[in-house]
Amino acid sequence: MQPVPLYPLVAGYAMGFLPRLGATPHFCMCILIACLIFQIESMIFCFIQKHQGISKTLQKFTMPNTLVGLLITVFALYTFAVVCLYYRNCLAQNENMAYLKKNFPEYISGFQSLPNFTICEADSYFMKVVIFAVTCGIIVFIVFCIILVNIFRMLNILKHKISRSNYRKHRTAIWSLLGQFATSTVCFIPPLLVVFVIIVGMDDSQLIVQLILVVSCLHSSLNGIVLVVTFPPYRKFVLSFLWRGK
Template sequence: MLEIDFTEPRWLINWYHFIGGLSMILNSFGIYLLIYHTHKLGSFRYYLLAFLVSCTLADIQTTYFCQFIPLYPMIAGYTVGVLSRYLGLQAHPSLALTLTFTVIQIESLLLCFEKKHQSIAEVTKTHIVPKPIRYIVYFVWLITPFNVFFWFSTLAMSEEEKFDYIMSAAPQYLPNFMALPNFNIYLKTTSFILFFSVVLSSGIVLNILMITSAIDIFYLMAKLKSKISPVTYQKHREAVISIMVQFGSSTICFVPPLLMVVIVIAHVDQAQILIEVVTAWFVSHSVVNMISLLIFFPPYRSSVSTIFKRRKQIVTTFGFTCHYFCVMRKSCMVDCEEEGGNEKHGALIN
């Protein structure tokens, strides 16, 4: 018998709000640093900017607009975000948008890898990918988010099918489902299994591709060092560090869905709280990414250090100015008191 806990997980909703707000602050700060403090990266910073913007949009959709609440052990859930609470959008299209934004985010990171790999390859004349192939890849990347959105949209059940399934599989929970603002249930149909098999296999292939590209980038960087000036080499090196840091932190994107699949396939008992924890883990990847960049990405680290030094100088200057005016004010008051005392003394003598 299915055992589903319909208690609203307030901690998860609060986590959505907290991590969403923190993500917007950190990503906005990262975008500001990219625009105004990383000119040495050249045009590559615009690809990093596209990635940060895609992270921001994905986080807004996930943590504010969607706010998915899973209902394990069913492959089901509902949403309590802005789209459902105020606009009446059902859970399935909201999840489709979340998945689409996640795909765009991954593609933005792939574009960063591809651009930096090929910019170094063109200098070293090694492992240059022909332009026709690159254009085909760009076209595939362009249509993939739309394909994902429309394919996932076909997996939705109609209202009648959902309630028929509840009556046959878990009739005791019918009142609970009817009390939800919205919900969707997914069955392990051929189309469902095929869709997520393609998604997971694509994720694994892309991870392997990025790891291979990273190894090749380090190989090309070793050849590049003797062919360009130290300043240009440092620019390439900092760009490579940025995408490596983002790749390392973005693996968080792939691990939670994989864990969810393992939990569902293995039919782990009493795992609803585990599913919620994995969901909270998934939505935290952008914050981890920005914190990692602020710590390990040299242009960000130096920019933050410069900003804090300037603020310290401003605070010190302001404090010195206030202290100076206070001293001057006291000095003036003392002079006035002395002049007043002299006038009174002269009047008494007269």
């Protein structure tokens, strides 16, 4: 599926396999939001696993299993809450045209030519959903930063207790995860910026939205580049593959 935004409304239509099966753009967006949040939370859990592995080697700083289980539960509840709140926000399919006739009659002909579309009202409820998602996301990011700082602190201690090659493997894995986490921001920051631009109504908003969407499409390429740069086994595989191709 591929969601396509319809500026200047908080609206869009969907293309791909799921819409052909009758899935609405609203349903597709719920799946996409869940996948984006799950991707970030999965990477944070990878850091938690790495933290636990290093702490077991040091035999200290280990997080209790109950705390790890609590974090996983909170992540799952956050994903479920954001998706459910968003699902309740958008208009029902039979209300879309009535909303356009009342608020944006000049766009009716354009929307009628679309195979499907969904509209979300940028009202107070919508703003509360955005604020809730961003606030909880910031809290999760703070937890991630605490875990990351502790990982680097343990690495400094571990450096003097293991061989240089093993230390280099630990460090490479962490920096590779960190690079992939950084590129993951390209997935969820652009949609938030699009919503912000639509609500604020900046000058040249159409161009700004187009540029933001172009940036969001770079995620796969950036992630591949980061893997090649930060993860030697993957870099070796890519170079050997290219060499065989020649």
